[in-house]
Amino acid sequence: MAHQNRYSFLLRYILPLVDLIMINGVYLVANYITTMLGRNIVLVEKNYNHIIVCNLIWLVCTAYFGLYSILGNRKIERVYRSTYKSVAAHFVLYTFYLAFHMEKHLSWTFVGIFYVLVTVCFIFNRFLGTSFHYTVLSKFNVAKKVAFIGAHETSQKLITYFESEPNLSYYGTLGGDEFIYDHNNHTTATLVLQKLSTAAAAGVKDIYVAVDPNKMSEVQNLIQEADTQGIRIKFVPDLGLHLSPNYGISYLGNEFPIITLRHEPLEEMGSRFKKRAFDVLFSSFVIVFILSWLYPIMAILIKLESSGPVLFKQKRSGRKDEPFYCYKFRSMRVNAESHEKQAVKQDQRITKIGAFLRKTSLDEMPQFFNVFLGTMSVVGPRPHMLAHTKKYKAIIDKFMVRHFVKPGITGWAQVNGLRGETKEDKAMESRVKYDIYYLENWTAMLDVKIVFMTIINVLRGEDNAY
Template sequence: MSIKGSSLIIPISIVVHLIIINGTLYLLTPDTYTQNLNALYYNFSWLLITNALDFYPTKRKETFFTNIHKMLNLYTLFGLCYFAIFGFSNTAKGSTLFHVEVLLVIFLLLTLYRIFFYWAIRRYRFHGGNFVNVLAIGRDKNLKKIRKVFDDPYLGYRYKGFFDDSPSKSPTYLGKVKDAFDYVAKNSIDEIYCMASKFSQKELQRLIDFADNNMIKLKVIPDNKEVFTRAMTLEMFDEIPVLNFRRQPLDTDYAKIVKRMFDLFFSSLVIVFVLSWLVPLMYVLIKAESPGPLFFRQKRHGYKKRVFWCYKFRSMAPNAESDSKMATKNDMRVTKIGKFIRKTSIDELPQFINVFLGDMSVVGPRPHMELHTEDYQGSVDKYLVRHFVKPGITGLAQIRGYRGEVERKSDILNRIRLDVLYIEKWTLSLDLHIIFSTMRNVFAGEAKAY
């Protein structure tokens, strides 16, 4: 294997995957596997699906979770292909449940290998393998930022330095731009990073031609005018690159479907196994202490600032300030049973009905009452970004301690900062982490749960 390019990394992965699939099927379903051309069908299906999904090509910054949606799509399609052959050839031996278990074993082994693969390749790069030599031409603020990527030993970059017409005392300064061409020709450079703000169109074209003629990858970093963001992506309109400054993971159809399916599944469990017996019990306890309805409902802003009725178990005596004033510490409006259900977050459980109906999600930015939304959207920067997704019963801000009463300006600023971070960095694993953290906090108790 080439230490530098490591061109066999992907072929080895393909072989290992086929060994796992064929070995498992041969050991667990020998009769089915050896009949007719089943073995050939399984291998062909796997290779066809992985090629269609562009599953194997990996980027240096890719991790186990980067393209996990491709892995789930791959498993789903291969599972369908696995069962499809039984309908045509009637070669299935054993029950449907047995074959589901066989598939789960295959998927588990493939997932474990995927985890090992990303761990191993990072270690391999750390010890000098699978590296690329890179240099920069032109210097601006962006170079300092991408240097952080180049300096990560687990990514396999070997940064040689930069060329710029403005002399520098930096130890990585290699000379003026005109000297770069000779340096590249005499050294084994794989990638050139060019700061677009430093060059004219003619100079850039010359650099492009030079890179093409020397089989070097050229990457141009545009002049950002100090407006780059974490959520920005590049889209192509024919040959014109267009920067999208507010694209988040939940924009994809896959993410929307996965999150909605999870919401339906989770909310159904809570409604059937918890609310079915909790609602009658709460009715007795709440009505016994104070007159009024079982549920407290309030208009709140949701996805794209649409208004919906948010449901909670009533924890306060009926009052005129319920739609304008948040609960505060030692709030006299809170009933005795209300203190308990607020402390344990039981009062929030009816919102799983909102989740089931599609107004909310299990995880997301907490919805605010209309009055507060109108107030904060004019005083808190990026406040309305949180309305790009459905509001949630719990969220990243809540597990970090920013829930309940806003006592100081920093409370709402940090809450919005974490809400925006969640929107930009959403993954299913992040949702699960937030749910487990929320459950842990419920049992441990939270200072602002009042």
């Protein structure tokens, strides 16, 4: 749950208005200066249209980078980062717009003056905003005062958070486990009442309590005493020893709290839509502009050297462990072991043209048909033969987690050197760790990064490509 006070909530609406007023003011000043210099020959009525577009582009840029969406809950440095990204994107888009619409009449003097002034004004704006922000928090006592009860692994993490969160004022720790549970003891019960009373008098509004989920039924007395003092009690299930740091909490039907063991961006419909759109566009480009001429050439070369089909298709494990046919240019002579035995260095089954295909990774190109059809993605964990999936899921911890997402032509493990033959179980363990990192930290830009790293690795040559 994010923490907001009235000031940070209002700031979310005040700052966009201030920024828009500033941008429009700078626009008029830049236009005036350019006209005074005799460099602006654009008609005045056209300038009003350009101002409207300038504002619309700014709103689009800030929406894309989330500058104002959760402003009151964001670290100051993240606000700065979103600001300079928005300004940079606005420069590219608005300059392109002006160049397209004004052609020979574009005043580069105006563009230069406008963005220099915008940059200077934003630096000044954010400096004043930061100073005002910290002044309000420190002088006007708007930060909510909170206290903590508990003595587990989660406790220190929460205390560190309270001490670093500018919207909260950390009062201190009131006690440990005995403070929460041992209320049958009259001395303890009296101490609890005294400390809650003292905390309430000091202005504490919320008390966070780290509770073992198995002992939630033992805190009723604490709740009653907090209600007597007018203090809100907020329980934090002490799960630090049982869950990974990436676990998340959501609500089912806005009623039932649900704990998920890991953050999975591709479980969100918007993320899946973006990834699928990228896959369709990228695979369509490759199929139309590369495979359209590469396929017949490879078909002739493969057929000339050995008999058999041009494409090698093999059942592999896909998303949700559902089998699918994965396509490759055939790089081996037809053999009975191809569906169970991995290729090894100097494998006698590999043909001469096959060795070239595998070394350059061209044998993987038909998998763009898989991507277009939706059984694979451009980027994702590499799919394994069914026999290998059966083997490794029995001996490798979390091996099947990698099947939460679609398999890919290339992946985070592969660009980090973990491709090809897995001679030892430890190599597969490392590959699984990289695959799980990918599905827990997916972004569209991570996919783009992996694609570029793959291209660089292919051009440079890889030792494990055989």
